[in-house]
Amino acid sequence: MRLRPSMRENFRYILIEIVPEISCESRDIYRATAESVTSLYGDSIASLMWPSVMQVAGSYAIIRCRRGMEKKLETALAAINTIQGTPAAVHSLKTSGTIKTLQESIPKERGFRQGRVVIAGKTYDAVISRRGRIDLKEKGIYLDIPRYITEEDTEDLYYDE
């Protein structure tokens, strides 16, 4: 049945970021969201919310819900602690009435590359994101070596890729 525009349902779209960057499909995000909404608000609110995953792009995704329920959905998204058994957090970044606005907010550069980092003469495996952040891998970490490196530290590092 085709409805008149004034009778159609109004939606809100929420841009989310999944931390840490894990590979997951839209159905994984939907299951985590639905589980969180149901456990937090129960079936009655979950049935009124109509959450659905519209688009997934790397660690970003756009989730739709009925207008007026976006605050409840944001709360439920903040209460997610695992996605498909992997510990993860979902940060809601922006809420909008159109998908297009949110698509423009998704950062263009994504992904990371593997590399090696030399600190004080010792070599470690590292994950270097395109935004410039460097995370040392768990393997080879000692207590006296910083795990997260600031931009100033990167100037002193020697990359051996």
Added chain:
Amino acid sequence: MPVLTARYLTNIQPRLLSREIGRSAMEHDLVYVQAGDAGFNRTAIQTTGIHVLTDVQNTPKDGFDRYCAQLAADRGVAIDLSVRPLVELRDVARQKVIRKYEEIFTLQNRYEFPLVLSSHASEIWHLKSPREMIRLFSLVFDDEDLLRSSLGTVSQVKNWVGPVREV
């Protein structure tokens, strides 16, 4: 943004509180003490040098009562509410935490002791933005202004000045 260091005292005997707090105050900006039963909490709040009483959601029934709330308000000791049990627990366990937090917010509304909202993060996925913290605590309490101001209470607790007294 200033970074404050803190010492977190857990499972400590009441008679050792003063000594441990004195030692911690020399090395750290803040002293957090894990809450226990009502007697322990009263002793802890009245001990000089304690800044924040934490893990109140794990106290037994009436572990944090209105007398503790009055003492906390008089002495400027903050009560720490963590967002982590709201995220990690499910079903009845989470309902109990929400009920406990609701009691604390009711007491806060009456006695106006400082509140500290924290993420208790030990991993990157435990971290929450202020917006998410407010959203999660709004499950318990509607006053967003109080929740927003509670996010910055830590620095006030550190520099707390008691009420002015006539001498």
